[in-house]
Amino acid sequence: xxxxxxxxxxxxxxxxxxxxxxxRGNIITQTVIxxxxxxxxxxxxxxxxxxxxxxxxxxxxxxxxxxxxIGAPNGNYYKGTIEDAANLEWGKGxxxxxxxxxxxxxxxxxxxxxxxxxxxxxxxxxxGAARGMRNFIMITLGTxxxxxxxxNGEIVYxxxxxxxxxxxxxxxxxNGRPCGCGKKGCLETYASAIGVARTAREWLELSDEASLLRxxxxxxxxxxxxxxxxxxxxxxxxxxxxxxxxxxxxxxFVAFSAPEAIVLFGGLARAGDFILKPVKEAMxxxxxxxxxxxxxxxxxxxxxxxxxxxxxxxxxW
Amino acid sequence: xxxxxxxxxxxxxxxxxxxxxxxRGNIITQTVIxxxxxxxxxxxxxxxxxxxxxxxxxxxxxxxxxxxxIGAPNGNYYKGTIEDAANLEWGKGxxxxxxxxxxxxxxxxxxxxxxxxxxxxxxxxxxGAARGMRNFIMITLGTxxxxxxxxNGEIVYxxxxxxxxxxxxxxxxxNGRPCGCGKKGCLETYASAIGVARTAREWLELSDEASLLRxxxxxxxxxxxxxxxxxxxxxxxxxxxxxxxxxxxxxxFVAFSAPEAIVLFGGLARAGDFILKPVKEAMxxxxxxxxxxxxxxxxxxxxxxxxxxxxxxxxxW
Numbered sequence: 189x190x191x192x193x194x195x196x197x198x199x200x201x202x203x204x205x206x207x208x209x210x211x212r213g214n215i216i217t218q219t220v221i222x223x224x225x226x227x228x229x230x231x232x233x234x235x236x237x238x239x240x241x242x243x244x245x246x247x248x249x250x251x252x253x254x255x256x257x258i259g260a261p262n263g264n265y266y267k268g269t270i271e272d273a274a275n276l277e278w279g280k281g282x283x284x285x286x287x288x289x290x291x292x293x294x295x296x297x298x299x300x301x302x303x304x305x306x307x308x309x310x311x312x313x314x315x316g317a318a319r320g321m322r323n324f325i326m327i328t329l330g331t332x333x334x335x336x337x338x339x340n341g342e343i344v345y346x347x348x349x350x351x352x353x354x355x356x357x358x359x360x361x362x363n364g365r366p367c368g369c370g371k372k373g374c375l376e377t378y379a380s381a382i383g384v385a386r387t388a389r390e391w392l393e394l395s396d397e398a399s400l401l402r403x404x405x406x407x408x409x410x411x412x413x414x415x416x417x418x419x420x421x422x423x424x425x426x427x428x429x430x431x432x433x434x435x436x437x438x439x440x441f442v443a444f445s446a447p448e449a450i451v452l453f454g455g456l457a458r459a460g461d462f463i464l465k466p467v468k469e470a471m472x473x474x475x476x477x478x479x480x481x482x483x484x485x486x487x488x489x490x491x492x493x494x495x496x497x498x499x500x501x502x503x504x505w
Numbered sequence: 506x507x508x509x510x511x512x513x514x515x516x517x518x519x520x521x522x523x524x525x526x527x528x529r530g531n532i533i534t535q536t537v538i539x540x541x542x543x544x545x546x547x548x549x550x551x552x553x554x555x556x557x558x559x560x561x562x563x564x565x566x567x568x569x570x571x572x573x574x575i576g577a578p579n580g581n582y583y584k585g586t587i588e589d590a591a592n593l594e595w596g597k598g599x600x601x602x603x604x605x606x607x608x609x610x611x612x613x614x615x616x617x618x619x620x621x622x623x624x625x626x627x628x629x630x631x632x633g634a635a636r637g638m639r640n641f642i643m644i645t646l647g648t649x650x651x652x653x654x655x656x657n658g659e660i661v662y663x664x665x666x667x668x669x670x671x672x673x674x675x676x677x678x679x680n681g682r683p684c685g686c687g688k689k690g691c692l693e694t695y696a697s698a699i700g701v702a703r704t705a706r707e708w709l710e711l712s713d714e715a716s717l718l719r720x721x722x723x724x725x726x727x728x729x730x731x732x733x734x735x736x737x738x739x740x741x742x743x744x745x746x747x748x749x750x751x752x753x754x755x756x757x758f759v760a761f762s763a764p765e766a767i768v769l770f771g772g773l774a775r776a777g778d779f780i781l782k783p784v785k786e787a788m789x790x791x792x793x794x795x796x797x798x799x800x801x802x803x804x805x806x807x808x809x810x811x812x813x814x815x816x817x818x819x820x821x822w
Binding site: 271272322323337339340342344345346347348349350351352353354356357358360361369370371436439440441443444445446447448474476477478479482 | 588589639640654656657659661662663664665666667668669670671673674675677678686687688753756757758760761762763764765791793794795796799
């Protein structure tokens with residue numbers, strides 16, 4: 189039987205998306221299962237995942253599946269595990285043998301696990317904006333800042349499988365914002381959706397400047413974007429600041445791996461030039477001269493709703 | 506004829522070292538030539554280099570040479586060139602086709618070029634402290650701060666061949682020291698030998714604190730080390746500060762490529778615990794919890810006088 193499909197799985201804190209994908213990156217069929225389970229219920233989640241994959245694959249049969257790729261928080265590529273995933277009730281402080289369990293349950297199909305941002309990078313390289321690129325950095329701007337680094341056409345996993353935590357490099361050394369990771373001043377506390385909302389709240393408190401954002405009770409990065417679209421000066425400056433933090437960081441990333449491009453994915457990336465322009469300006473201002481004008485900043489080419497499944501699935505080719 | 510030797514060449518601003526090396530990393534014979542040539546005299550330098558290599562290889566013959574590895578400022582691995590090397594009179598603003606020229610001149614022997622720090626990393630991996638390691642970062646602490654990054658057993662060259670400029674990542678974002686590269690606040694302006702001397706001068710001006718360093722007219726990092734050895738508190742604090750700057754940067758490097766170790770080479774690395782202790786403390790304090798206690802900081806295992814030749818030669822195996 190020709191193995192013409194792969195399965196992509198995107199494990200999130202609330203739900204897990206599962207899809208069957210063909211060689212061209214078409215999602216043939218997909219579904220969503222619950223992934224809120226109790227601290228001791230990882231086996232229940234994995235059983236549900238296996239059952240769902242088997243059902244989804246039923247029309248063509250498991251024999252047609254080349255492999256299963258799973259993007260998951262703290263996913264370890266080398267071990268196929270989820271390790272101490274803070275935002276999975278059943279993953280906190282535990283090592284979950286996800287790849288082995290799923291593979292055993294499904295007759296030995298190869299299963300590959302990595303974190304969400306690495307999966308996104310593979311997706312972008314296989315089906316998206318980074319096709320043909322051998323050196324690029326994927327930055328996912330969601331509630332946090334994730335990263336997947338590609339060097340010589342391969343994801344960088346490092347010595348232990350956890351490389352590419354660029355959201356936790358230092359953006360502000362002194363008096364930086366506390367980060368969920370326990371450190372202070374991480375890029376993620378400034379350049380994520382949550383970081384944008386935080387900047388808005390801080391700045392609104394620090395001045396009396398008029399802003400549409402003052403009408404909101406709980407400000408989200410979407411509110412800031414909508415205000416910026418309406419010409420709100422404070423909102424526009426918030427994106428400028430956020431973009432500058434990102435661009436400054438990008439210049440350092442370039443000094444590390446000299447990528448051809450940095451690909452941006454996620455909600456914030458959709459704020460367009462409000463954020464892209466300051467990102468590019470700050471990156472250029474901080475690049476060594478050998479790289480000035482040479483590193484592209486490009487948006488993801490994958491539909492946001494499909495990207496997680498596509499990215500994970502691409503691991504399985 | 507068995508190709509049992511390689512040639513290692515270390516191109517510096519004043520002199521160029523050349524050695525013939527066997528498979529075990531023994532330097533069989535070596536010499537030094539002048540590399541101070543005028544702006545238009547790159548061909549003269551390359552001719553001298555070729556003549557010297559031919560002479561050195563004479564006892565066993567060029568047929569026994571497997572290849573030539575050259576470490577040079579701004580050496581480009583992909584193109585075999587030296588590109589716009591500011592500290593070579595004959596390399597400023599020019600692209601010097603070093604590999605092709607030397608290879609043509611010596612009957613087609615393969616010639617590999619890279620920068621000094623990458624050559625050091627290959628040397629360390631082949632003959633030194635990083636033997637058997639597949640993921641590590643080499644940091645050379647000389648007049649500047651150089652770096653060679655190894656991922657999956659291979660040097661990271663990036664899209665353009667210039668990856669690994671970690672000395673020019675940002676250490677101090679606001680009001681940072683001007684760097685020779687044109688940027689401000691680069692790690693190199695704090696953590697190099699020149700950076701140490703600069704810190705000493707700045708601190709001596711800022712206070713009246715007693716210090717042995719006040720007796721010196723032109724302070725070098727060696728003076729600071731000798732004062733620290735004698736218990737000079739200011740000198741000790743200078744190393745603590747330098748080490749902290751390095752350690753903070755290392756934590757971000759780890760977040761990038763999750764190396765097994767960071768190998769330190771060069772004069773400053775010999776300041777021992779004066780610098781290593783604060784490096785380790787600052788790195789640990791800034792690492793994500795998954796890496797705490799897991800990334801080693803180790804000194805180079807190559808003799809400083811041999812390292813440049815060995816490193817470059819290792820490129821040729």
